[in-house]
Amino acid sequence: MKQNVAVQGTPKRSLKTRAWRQRYLFLMVLPGFLIVLVFSYFPMYGILIAFENYSVNKGILGSEWVGFKHFMDFFTNPMAFRVVKNTLILGVYNLLWSFPIPIVLAVLFNEIKNQKFKKLVQTVSYFPYFLSTVIVAGMLLSFCSREGLFNQIRALAGLEPILFLQDPGSFRTLFIGSGIWQGAGYGTILYLAAISNIDPSLYDVASIDGASRFQKIRHITLPALRPTITIMLIMAVGGILGSDFQKIMLLYTPQTYPVADVIGTYTYREGIAGARFEYTTAIGLFNSLISFVLLAIANLISRKASDTSLW
Numbered sequence: 001m002k003q004n005v006a007v008q009g010t011p012k013r014s015l016k017t018r019a020w021r022q023r024y025l026f027l028m029v030l031p032g033f034l035i036v037l038v039f040s041y042f043p044m045y046g047i048l049i050a051f052e053n054y055s056v057n058k059g060i061l062g063s064e065w066v067g068f069k070h071f072m073d074f075f076t077n078p079m080a081f082r083v084v085k086n087t088l089i090l091g092v093y094n095l096l097w098s099f100p101i102p103i104v105l106a107v108l109f110n111e112i113k114n115q116k117f118k119k120l121v122q123t124v125s126y127f128p129y130f131l132s133t134v135i136v137a138g139m140l141l142s143f144c145s146r147e148g149l150f151n152q153i154r155a156l157a158g159l160e161p162i163l164f165l166q167d168p169g170s171f172r173t174l175f176i177g178s179g180i181w182q183g184a185g186y187g188t189i190l191y192l193a194a195i196s197n198i199d200p201s202l203y204d205v206a207s208i209d210g211a212s213r214f215q216k217i218r219h220i221t222l223p224a225l226r227p228t229i230t231i232m233l234i235m236a237v238g239g240i241l242g243s244d245f246q247k248i249m250l251l252y253t254p255q256t257y258p259v260a261d262v263i264g265t266y267t268y269r270e271g272i273a274g275a276r277f278e279y280t281t282a283i284g285l286f287n288s289l290i291s292f293v294l295l296a297i298a299n300l301i302s303r304k305a306s307d308t309s310l311w
Helices: 002-021 023-051 069-075 078-098 100-111 115-130 133-143 149-156 168-183 188-196 200-208 213-238 245-251 254-260 263-273 277-305
Strands: none
Touching (some): 023 069, 023 277, 069 277, 078 100, 100 115, 115 168, 133 245, 168 245, 168 254, 188 213, 245 263, 263 277
């Protein structure tokens, strides 16, 4: 009987002992935890503004409660359809074109046998990621000007110069293409890490069996990447409504509003320029809820179709 009591009490003592032994690790985590708490969770208190006629003088608790009025104002606003449509189109196009390219690049990098050349190519592909959005936008503005690189190439082909960034038909291509150039190389890091965990003996056995490079990629590399691809795809679906607001703000013009005006830019104009804080808070909350729903649906489908999911 005494032995049983001792055994039952062991896990509690063991847990306290492990916690004490790892106290320095907890101290290392504490600053990050406090930052997330202060800057990510405490501001959620401001969501109440979306349901009020917010007054700076009265504060959040003293402002008049109006329920879902601001949500209805947005849904009945003629601009709502345009900004939601543009956000979805840019998000879906970006997912379709940007998501597969890091996977393809990671597989190609893995097939390079010359290590020096491989490191050089990887470094060159990573470099654009570390350029700020302002620099990338400045490069696009320079390349797309009337005397810019793109029009010089058109001139060599005997074509007339055009103002790309004022052309609604060119904006989405330039926006998504610049995003691919900037982030594709850096996006390969996770996939290369997953590839590095593949047992090399699998490739050796496949070579003995006479498998070609393409067959090794198809039957060894890609199946090993499937869990990573699934997780990244779920997160990418959840971020469809999160267009690169900064780049759009730097690139779009009144001529491209019909195709470039998204939820983020509309919220900026109404919230910052128009000082409609409660209205734009409602729009932001709506955007976050839809993103969470998309994330949950993608996670549910992944869990049903495979053994990989976020939760």
